[in-house]
Amino acid sequence: MLFAKFGQSDSVRPGQETSVVSSTGESFSTSANDYDVEHDPLLKGLNPEQKKAVIHEGSPLLILAGAGSGKTRVITKRISWLVQRKNVNPGRILAITFTNKAAQEMKDRVANRIGLIARAVWVGTFHSMMLRILRQHAEYIGYERSFSILDTDDQRRVLKESMKKEGISDKTTPLRHIHQEISKAKNKLIYPEEYAQMADKDLQKKQIAAIYKNYQQQLEQNNSMDFDDILALTVFLFEKEPEILAYYQERFLHLLVDEYQDTNYAQYVLVKMLAAKHKNLFVVGDDDQSIYSFRGANLMNILDFEKDFQGCRVIRLEQNYRSTRTILAAANSIISQNKQRNHKNLWTQGTEGKKINFYRALDQGEEALYVANQIKHLLSKSENNISGKDIGILYRVNALARNLESALRDRGIVYRIYGGTRFYDRKEIRDIVSYLRLISQPTDDIALLRIINTPRRGIGATTIELLNAAAVREQTYLFDICSRIEEFSELSFAANNILSFVRLINDLRQIMDKNEIEFGYYVKQVTSASGLRAEQEAQLGKLPLEATTRIQNMDELISDAMEFEGRLQEEIEELSQFPDLMEDLDNLTLPLTLEQITEAYLERVALYSDLDQEDQEDAVSLMTIHSAKGLEFDTVFLIGANEGLFPSEQALQSAGEIEEERRLAYVAVTRAKKRLYITATRRRLLYGQTMYQKVSRFATEIPDDLVEEEGGSRHGDDEYSSGFQSDFGWRRSFNSAYERDDRFQRDFAAGVVGSRAGTKESGLKDKAFVATTGFTTQGKGRGLNYKEIAVGDKVSHEQHGTGEIMKITPFSGDAILEINFHGLVKRFKASMSLLKRVED
DNA sequence: GAGGAAGCCATTTTT
């Protein structure tokens, strides 16, 4: 019966196959005999390759779409074409995008062309689409349909809990690492049991395996899943219930995937599963823009596409419609040095355009000043015809945004920083959201723990321990214990406080069930009834700035909730005009209940990032290069083009990572349409330390004739930068480098630096040299000064005993030491470690 | 149990 609606025969409805009228009023013949590709208005303006892609039929198709080659256009036209010309039921198309915002844009664009029926197309990220499926069938994998989704912060809390239970200290195995490791495992579809097997004799992996297992149990007990589970559990569901898989295989006649180069293994498996029946797979990607391997994205997915999907076709989109010839040439010169790539040659009919501006500043302050001044200048000249929103400032790490802020603010330039902390991740917001979560899902222990004492209501650690113990004993969830608090004599001392908390939640639940007020107003009630608002208001006297922003954020959440409700209602209303598609709406009949809206809202909160917000104001955008993927700007400033920062210090260790950094550089450069500025510094204060940095290789690789240099050359000028040899003789090389740096500091003060001088040091590895103004460890009696140690020295450590220094890798004015403790090799930062030198 | 002060530590990118 699952198949009833999407049986084999419904793609063409009788009487409709010859003419479809689009929202724009145009009609076009689609019957097989007289279909004329050349004159189809839908395909107008596409180049031959794009056209080929849009109307491709009969096999899987890979579109290698270079930067700026119009791939979004191809995808939206493809969907329109399928619906209008091939009469495919829009509910049978699944289109995967990389961000929610891209999904929204795609929906809107398709709707513009084919009308509201476009709403029925499944468009979204892997996560949001798989979540939609999981909700339908949660009970098959042991979840209730109302399961909640943990964000990063919740995950950390649960992980900490698991570590405690397993008796593993976060000193030896940092939380970050564990979190990443588990996430990676899930993206590779490695479940706890298998992970444990793989860990074998590796002690740390064994520990992680134990934590992983415990963590997963906690999630299940809590009826919640994390981000990665959304994918992994969908695969699990499909494996476990072939009939459900068969339904979706049948249903999705067409599967489109954007940004295929950034899919991970789990996503690859999902694609393979879902496309297996109809084989109408349409993927678009650019291996040169694969920049998410740290998140488990596997470049091989796109490189091996032809092997994985037998009989597939490949179309290359190599004409770039975005950038000037100069910018494109620079991009090509950077990316052409990568080995692992599917060769493409981007070209453009565009003009040569302006030269790329390169500026080398003294330090980060001057760099920011330069950028701000240039922007001011650009904006003030009307012939430039650009405004704030046409300008993007891109950087490798979020920390670089800070310097720019004040410089921009001083000049009255409106800007917006993307990324960093997500709006929904702010403390005050998460608190309110946790209330909503607990109200809609009383079994959500994680939400309860967050808010039971927020704002403070006298329920402390002792009480929570006892509650936890009771819950374990009674095999139930915490709110249940709280509701029956009088049954637990050991908790009588806290009974009153707990009771008032239970009453609060129950009252709010009742208001929800009465269903008499609007959602936005309901959220407002939650903020005030919970006391969260009053708590911040009380802080106004003490911390006026902080409290004010928090209150503003709460208000913003309320208006966000109002807006959300409006949009949701509208969307459902539109969809309900197509009763035969109503199946997807599940039990959503209008008007929606407060409970339903809350659930939908919680989903959005879990899946939407900062980037997904609509941008209204005319502001300069500041973001990481990662966030900028898929965007374009008239003018781009790429700042922080220094070795050790971009490419990052850790990427310098491996060739593979350098290739990824290079792709990142390629993405950054190709965001620019007309103007590109690249800036670097000589020294930079970052994380409290000053580093002296060379110009990034990505900047020096751009051919000279494309670049105009200001404030210092990209080449040379680095006589003070140097490196080390880590084997014999390292100490001497190091000392000389250090001495030269001393000289640098003197010269610097005297204003000598900048002239080209100095002899080339031979025999030294060409690597960025980093110095500090002092050694942080001195005087504290702990840690080691890396100047005073050498390979072969003996050291002792509180936990690991005595060991021998195997390797010293200088890093950020410090050094990473590799130490062998009787066979166990550990790495430490010299100044941070609890190491003591032992004389032998 | 709450609140403040002092030390601790980590610094890539995020759906």
Add this chain to the structure above:
DNA sequence: TGGCTTCCTC
């Protein structure tokens, strides 16, 4: 550098 935890006092 600064965010976060831990410890200490009330």
